[in-house]
Amino acid sequence: MTSLFPAPHLDVRERRHGHFFWQSVRKSIYLHIESPRMFDADRWNYRMINTRDEIERRLSAVEGLPISAVHHAAGTLTMQFGSLRPVANFKGAIRHVGEWSLHVQCNWKIEQAGSAIATQDDLFGPDEKAHRSAQRIDDLLVKQGPAIVKGVSGSEEGGADILLSGGLRLVISPNSAPDEEDWRFFDPTSDTKHFIIEGGKVDPWSLS
Structure with a gap:
């Protein structure tokens, strides 16, 4: 089964990329919860209205x-x-x-x-x-x-x-x-x- 998290056998650059990816996801979720109007999805919604x-x-x-x-x-x-x-x-x-x-x-x-x-x-x-x-x-x-x-x-x-x-x-x-x-x-x-x-x-x- 494929893991969603960086595996230990990946090289440093790949692990670092994975770390930044999940850090970005966590930050986006935090912004959506703390301040919904700051979440990028609201900007995308402009195009849908x-x-x-x-x-x-x-x-x-x-x-x-x-x-x-x-x-x-x-x-x-x-x-x-x-x-x-x-x-x-x-x-x-x-x-x-x-x-x-x-x-x-x-x-x-x-x-x-x-x-x-x-x-x-x-x-x-x-x-x-x-x-x-x-x-x-x-x-x-x-x-x-x-x-x-x-x-x-x-x-x-x-x-x-x-x-x-x-x-x-x-x-x-x-x-x-x-x-x-x-x-x-x-x-x-x-x-x-x-x-x-x-x-x-x-x-x-x-x-x-």
């Missing part, structure tokens, strides 16, 4: 739902979809969240009749300016509607196009900067992993 299909599959959950709230956190656009419900945060404070949440940190724009009526730049600058811009978007998509999601589509570059009622649509365009989060989609009432686009790609960790 159909980014567009995965985006469309995830975002299809909001089709037919209304946009129920629009806010901002610094320069991040946040949207709630579906019925709002109260939840307590870790400090015990009550906040209202939808059935699904979308947080966008990369480039985005809201279009109506083919013209941009709001962009990511509206949330940059003084807090008062950002707050007024978020309130204006909330008025447009929630108070005057609400806008209903009519359809969704994704792109291989990690982008998303959310078609809304009233001739509106939200276009998300990742910056594709390595290791930088573009946007995330999740159930705010659940502890399940968030679906994350990072560097224009699906973060494999969010699928594991």
Whole structure:
């Protein structure tokens, strides 16, 4: 029977090669256990993920739902979809969240009749300016509607196009900067992993 370990009759160079091989295997296993996102298999998984299909599959959950709230956190656009419900945060404070949440940190724009009526730049600058811009978007998509999601589509570059009622649509365009989060989609009432686009790609960790 063939042994998997270096035999004593092998010369020094062959034994040394075998030693380094098993040392590498042990290190890879250790990295996978201690920090799954450092394991090389995650990089390989990028090639196996159909980014567009995965985006469309995830975002299809909001089709037919209304946009129920629009806010901002610094320069991040946040949207709630579906019925709002109260939840307590870790400090015990009550906040209202939808059935699904979308947080966008990369480039985005809201279009109506083919013209941009709001962009990511509206949330940059003084807090008062950002707050007024978020309130204006909330008025447009929630108070005057609400806008209903009519359809969704994704792109291989990690982008998303959310078609809304009233001739509106939200276009998300990742910056594709390595290791930088573009946007995330999740159930705010659940502890399940968030679906994350990072560097224009699906973060494999969010699928594991």
